[in-house]
Amino acid sequence: MEIAFLLIPLAVLLVFVILGGLWWAIQTGQFEDLEEEGSRILEQD
Amino acid sequence: MANPLAASSANPWQGLDIQSEWERFSQRDASAAEVWTSHVWVDNMHCAACSGRIEQTIKQQRGVLAVQASAASKRVRVVWDAKQTSPSSWFANLNEIGYPALPLNEYNAISDRTVQQRKMLWRLVVAVFCMMQVMMYAYPTYWSDSNDMAPDMVQLMKWASWVLTLPVMLFSATPFLSQAWVSLKQRQLGMDVPVSLGIMTAFVMSTLATFAPGGWWGDVVYYDSLTMFVSFLLIGRWLDVKLRNRTAGALENMMRRLPHAVLKKNADGEWVQIAASNINVGDVLYVRPGEVFAADGLVMVGSTSADESMLTGESEPVLKPVGAKVIAGAGNLTSAIEMQVEQVGEGTQYHALVNLMASASTEKPGIALLADKVAQPFLWAVLLAAIYAVIFWWNTDPAKAIMSAVAVLVVTCPCALSLATPAAMLASAGTFAKGGVLIRRLQAIQAISEVDTIVFDKTGTLTENLQQVTLVETHAQWDRQWLLDVIASMSRDSLHPVAQALHAFALQHDAQDQLLLQDWQEIVGGGMSATIVTKAGEAVRVTLGNAEFCGIAHEAADALRQVYVATGEVQLARLTLTEQVKPHAKAAISQLIAHGLDIQLLSGDRIAPVKNLAAQLGIERAFGLQKAADKLQHVKLLQQQGRKVLMVGDGLNDGPVIAAAHTSIAMGSGVPLTQAQADMVVLGNDIGVLVSLISHCQKTILIVKQNLLWAALYNAAGVPLAIMGLLPAWLAGLGMAASSLLVLLNALRLTDWDKSGWQKGQA
Numbered sequence: 001m002e003i004a005f006l007l008i009p010l011a012v013l014l015v016f017v018i019l020g021g022l023w024w025a026i027q028t029g030q031f032e033d034l035e036e037e038g039s040r041i042l043e044q045d
Numbered sequence: 046m047a048n049p050l051a052a053s054s055a056n057p058w059q060g061l062d063i064q065s066e067w068e069r070f071s072q073r074d075a076s077a078a079e080v081w082t083s084h085v086w087v088d089n090m091h092c093a094a095c096s097g098r099i100e101q102t103i104k105q106q107r108g109v110l111a112v113q114a115s116a117a118s119k120r121v122r123v124v125w126d127a128k129q130t131s132p133s134s135w136f137a138n139l140n141e142i143g144y145p146a147l148p149l150n151e152y153n154a155i156s157d158r159t160v161q162q163r164k165m166l167w168r169l170v171v172a173v174f175c176m177m178q179v180m181m182y183a184y185p186t187y188w189s190d191s192n193d194m195a196p197d198m199v200q201l202m203k204w205a206s207w208v209l210t211l212p213v214m215l216f217s218a219t220p221f222l223s224q225a226w227v228s229l230k231q232r233q234l235g236m237d238v239p240v241s242l243g244i245m246t247a248f249v250m251s252t253l254a255t256f257a258p259g260g261w262w263g264d265v266v267y268y269d270s271l272t273m274f275v276s277f278l279l280i281g282r283w284l285d286v287k288l289r290n291r292t293a294g295a296l297e298n299m300m301r302r303l304p305h306a307v308l309k310k311n312a313d314g315e316w317v318q319i320a321a322s323n324i325n326v327g328d329v330l331y332v333r334p335g336e337v338f339a340a341d342g343l344v345m346v347g348s349t350s351a352d353e354s355m356l357t358g359e360s361e362p363v364l365k366p367v368g369a370k371v372i373a374g375a376g377n378l379t380s381a382i383e384m385q386v387e388q389v390g391e392g393t394q395y396h397a398l399v400n401l402m403a404s405a406s407t408e409k410p411g412i413a414l415l416a417d418k419v420a421q422p423f424l425w426a427v428l429l430a431a432i433y434a435v436i437f438w439w440n441t442d443p444a445k446a447i448m449s450a451v452a453v454l455v456v457t458c459p460c461a462l463s464l465a466t467p468a469a470m471l472a473s474a475g476t477f478a479k480g481g482v483l484i485r486r487l488q489a490i491q492a493i494s495e496v497d498t499i500v501f502d503k504t505g506t507l508t509e510n511l512q513q514v515t516l517v518e519t520h521a522q523w524d525r526q527w528l529l530d531v532i533a534s535m536s537r538d539s540l541h542p543v544a545q546a547l548h549a550f551a552l553q554h555d556a557q558d559q560l561l562l563q564d565w566q567e568i569v570g571g572g573m574s575a576t577i578v579t580k581a582g583e584a585v586r587v588t589l590g591n592a593e594f595c596g597i598a599h600e601a602a603d604a605l606r607q608v609y610v611a612t613g614e615v616q617l618a619r620l621t622l623t624e625q626v627k628p629h630a631k632a633a634i635s636q637l638i639a640h641g642l643d644i645q646l647l648s649g650d651r652i653a654p655v656k657n658l659a660a661q662l663g664i665e666r667a668f669g670l671q672k673a674a675d676k677l678q679h680v681k682l683l684q685q686q687g688r689k690v691l692m693v694g695d696g697l698n699d700g701p702v703i704a705a706a707h708t709s710i711a712m713g714s715g716v717p718l719t720q721a722q723a724d725m726v727v728l729g730n731d732i733g734v735l736v737s738l739i740s741h742c743q744k745t746i747l748i749v750k751q752n753l754l755w756a757a758l759y760n761a762a763g764v765p766l767a768i769m770g771l772l773p774a775w776l777a778g779l780g781m782a783a784s785s786l787l788v789l790l791n792a793l794r795l796t797d798w799d800k801s802g803w804q805k806g807q808a
Contacts, residue, residue, distance in 0.1 A: 004198060008182075008205050015178050015209060019171060026167045032159070 061132040068391055071132075079127040080110065085146040087139065089224060090116050091282070092236040094421060095144070098228070102142050106135050121146065143227030165286050169279040172217035175209045176272035182206045183269035203255045206268040214248055218275045220282075234424040239431070240278065243454035247271045247774060250447055263444040267451075270775035274455055277782025281789065303373060303395070307332075307339045310383070328386045332377045340373050341388035341395075352376040364539070364567070427457045427764075434768045445770055452767035456777040457760055465752035468792035473745040476798045482727050482738060489724035492708035493742040495689050499637060500680060500702075502694035503648035503655060506712045507662065507732065508624040514550035514608075519618045526556070527580060528610060528618050533558035535573050535589045538565070543622065544573070547589075547608065550620075568594065572608075585612045624654075626661060629733030634662045636736045643688070647671045647679060676702045693735065694723075710735070741798055748795060752788045759784045 025031065061067050067083065074080035090096055096114035099121060103112045108129025113122040123135060139146045182202040185194065218241075225241035228234065251266040258264035307324060308316045308331040316331055321339045324330070329345060332338055338351070350362040353375040362378050365371055371384055374395035390396060431450040438446035474484050484490070501507055519525045533551035536544040537558045552558065562575040563584075572590015579585055588595045588611050595611035610618040638644055645666040648655045652669030659667030668679065680702055683690050692706035703709040703723055711723035712732060727734055763780055766772045772780075 001195070001198070005201060008201055011178070012205050012208055015174065019174060019212075022170050022174070023167060026163050026170065029163075031166060032162075 061136060064127075067132045072391055072396075074124070077126075081125055081127060083123045083125065083132065085121050085123065085136075085139075087114070087119055087121050087144045087146045089220065090114060090119055090121075090144055091224070092116055094233075094235045094424065096121075097421070098142065098231070098233055098235070099139065099144055103135055103138060106130060106138060109135060142231055143224070162286055165279070165283055168217045168220070169276070169283050172213050172272060172276040172279050175213050175217075176269075176276045178209045179206045179268045179272045182209075183266075200255075203266055203268075206266060207252065207255050210248070210251075210268045210272055213272050213275050214244070217279060218244055221275075221278065234421060234428075236424065239424060239427050239454040239457065242431075243451045243774075244271060244275065246447060246451050246454075247274075250444070250451075261443045262447070265444065267448070267774050270773070270778055273775055274778030274781070277778055277785075281782060281785040304337055304339050322390075324386055324389045326386055326389060330384050330386060331381065332371075332384060333381045334377050334379055336377050338371050338373050338375050338377060338384070340384075340386045340390075341393045342371055342384040342386040344369050344371060345383045345385050347380060347382035349380045349382050350378045352378055366567075423457075427454065430457075430764055430768060434770070437768065438770060448774055449767060449770040449772075451774050452770075452772045452777040453764060455774060456763040456767045456772060456780055465756055465788050466749050468789055469745055469749045469752060469795055472792045472795040473741065476741075476796050477725075477738070480734070480798055482725055482734065484725050486724050489708050490742045490745050492689075492724065493691060493710075493739055494746040496642070496691040496707060496739070498643040498645065498683055498688045499691045499693060500645045500647055500676075500683075500706070501664075502692075503646060503658060506693055507627060507630050507646070507658065509627055513623045513625040514546050515621050515623065516550075516554075517619045517621055520616065523617050524580065529554050529556035530558070530560055531577060531587060532556065532589060532610060532618070532620075534560035534562055534577075535565070535575055535587070539567055539573060543608065546622065547620065587612050587617075626658065627732050629731060631662050633733045633736050634664060637739070638663065640740075642739075645679075645683075647676050677705055680705050691739075692723075710738070737799060741795070745795055748791055752791055755787060755791075756784060 067081065070085065071081040071083040074082060087099065090099065093116060096116040099114040100112045103109055103121075103123060108126040109123060110126060111122075111124040115121070121139075125132075125135065136146055182205050185202070186199060221237045221244065222241045224235060225237040228238060247267045248271055250262050251268055251271065253260060253262045254264045254266050304321055307319060307321055309319045309324070310329040310331070311317050324340050330339065330342070334349065344365050344367050346367070348364070348366040348369075351365050351371055353363050353372060365382070370387075371377075371382075372395065373388075373393040388394075431453040434449040434453050435446045438449055470487050470490055473490055474487060477484055516529075519528055529551045532547055533556040536548040536551070539545070539548075548558065560577055562577060565573065565575040567573045568590075571594035572588060574586060574588045574590075576584055577587050588609075590608065592598070592607060592609055595609040595616070596614045597609050597611055597616050608620045608622065609616055610620075634644055643666075644664050645668070646655060646659050646662075646664050647668050649669075649671055655667050655669035659665070668675075671679070680690050680692065684705075684707070689707040692703050692709040693712055694703065694709070709723040709725075711726045712735075725738075727738070759780065763772065763777070767777060
């Protein structure tokens with residue numbers, strides 16, 4: 001079980017890395033329009 | 046546009062004190078020259094207690110005549126006197142009490158809302174993500190015996206949970222904490238105070254248990270309950286933000302209709318592009334088809350047709366020859382024109398409409414006023430209950446005492462109570478707006494749900510403005526079918542409703558509309574003329590229009606509308622136009638009667654046609670020859686009998702009646718919205734909407750009552766349990782979040798509006 005003493009801090013670090021990714025996603029507006037972007041690819045310009 | 050807030054000085058709002066700046070978000074009062082009504086946006090106004098505090102504080106300012114704050118739409122309406130105060134002073138005042146405001150002009154609000162929405166989502170994501178991790182570390186301690194895990198492993202998990210709770214405390218929960226701090230500094234009680242007290246206490250207790258276990262605070266940690274509580278609070282706020290943005294979005298879609306840049310003729314006669322905000326009265330603008338008119342004005346060169354449906358409800362395109370008035374916000378449909386500007390900005394009918402909608406969304410319905418009233422005493426009761434829980438348990442177990450108090454604070458979080466009414470009302474108002482029904486006062490929803498008698502006006506309400514055509518007589522020496530061909534051909538290219546009715550009528554009678562017309566002309570308010578070659582090969586000038594236009598003597602007294610075909614002064618044919626009952630009128634009336642409403646018909650028209658119409662529609666009580674005073678008398682009589690009367694009319698000619706009636710709806714196309722005095726305005730012509738409108742209003746009030754009942758029951762059950770210590774902190778958080786979500790989701794049911802008829806599932 002000693003490995004948990006390494007894994008738990010690592011997991012906590014990983015949380016912050018993932019949160020960083022989510023921050024990027026929100027700030028670039030990835031969640032602003034969930035419907036239209038999906039259908040836009042099907043429409044002609 | 047320069048941001049007026051960018052100016053840095055002692056009072057950062059001084060920039061707003063120039064009249065041209067405050068005019069961007071204010072409107073001059075019609076009666077008093079120096080009195081202005083301003084709309085501002087207050088972002089962190091979340092609950093009934095906040096809006097109450099804003100109203101209280103600003104009202105005390107000298108020169109502020111009235112304040113109306115709506116937590117549901119985050120708008121504050123301030124009526125103020127320019128002689129006694131200036132916008133900067135009450136803006137500064139709002140800032141002092143912790144509610145920084147933004148002038149509600151479109152650009153600020155839109156970009157601000159995007160930023161705001163992203164930030165809220167980010168707070169929510171951080172809280173939920175950290176909560177999930179904390180749960181993972183909390184889980185083993187719940188389900189293992191105390192000997193299963195090594196003590197240093199348990200300690201490591203506590204530390205990890207603490208690290209993961211930090212971002213939630215320091216970032217996600219800051220809106221609640223800072224808002225609570227501000228209201229404490231003001232020595233006032235907002236909904237965030239008990240919430241923050243609960244969050245802080247739980248965090249301090251858990252931190253002590255983590256880093257200094259063994260004190261009176263015990264060694265139990267509550268990181269899981271804490272992060273969950275914050276997450277649920279944020280989910281409630283997030284849904285709240287989305288719901289508001291949907292309503293605000295509908296408003297802004299209207300405001301964004303006007304173009305930002307226009308083509309203006311400069312002194313040299315060249316076209317230059319200028320910003321729409323720089324248009325002045327007297328400018329000549331070039332408007333291409335497909336564009337929206339940026340200002341009110343007159344057509345100078347060219348002729349076109351305009352879509353004014355958004356402003357007048359008139360669904361037909363309106364012909365705009367040289368000299369015709371065009372209005373801002375209407376769409377230019379057919380061809381490019383030059384126009385001279387007569388009115389810009391706040392003076393236009395379009396702006397009056399936007400302001401109308403804005404003030405409707407800040408007005409508080411009666412039920413919401415009740416919530417405001419109970420908010421403060423309720424919060425005090427909550428704090429007292431929490432203190433009582435601490436005293437009650439302190440001698441037995443201090444840790445349990447503190448956590449029971451936390452449970453009381455958390456479980457009573459009054460989000461549900463303060464959301465109950467505005468969420469439902471706004472959801473309905475937004476739905477109505479999408480379906481072409483504008484609400485002037487939110488109270489109208491409540492009022493309409495209570496009516497038992499509906500009084501209809503006739504013309505334009507139950508009958509079409511478009512008329513039914515009958516060909517009465519034709520000249521004996523002219524071929525009847527050829528005359529029909531003439532009528533069809535001449536009326537073919539006109540957009541006037543009468544001409545379109547004639548065209549449709551002629552085609553129904555097998556006419557061809559392909560005759561060769563030379564010099565076809567249309568004169569507004571008269572008719573059309575053209576030169577046509579007859580069957581005999583002779584070219585004649587033919588006129589189609591009213592008697593005056595055709596040069597024919599006529600009897601003025603006849604109630605029916607007459608249209609003539611003539612050449613020279615010889616009458617070739619005479620047609621009459623009669624009123625036609627609206628397509629869904631009969632079905633609508635019978636549905637309303639079936640649902641127990643008493644329907645009456647009051648009209649200024651002669652008795653015979655009124656009775657006739659009433660018989661057609663199945664209305665038992667119909668009264669003709671009613672002048673405005675008679676109608677008023679009639680409605681008052683009904684009210685003396687204890688009836689709640691809904692008046693449905695064109696909203697124009699019935700001013701006093703509408704004011705006297707319990708509530709009113711203006712129907713029908715062609716009604717200038719700004720003059721309509723009705724509580725609701727139905728755009729378009731479909732009377733069938735009325736049935737589902739009334740049933741939807743009843744459904745809205747039903748949902749408001751459900752919401753209020755639920756919030757009350759939930760608190761009545763939760764508080765005693767929490768004081769008795771039977772409610773762990775996490776369950777209290779779950780209950781609070783569930784009740785808020787339930788209220789919001791219940792309100793979201795109102796966004797479905799089935800316009801086809803009486804909605805099922807009603808009491």
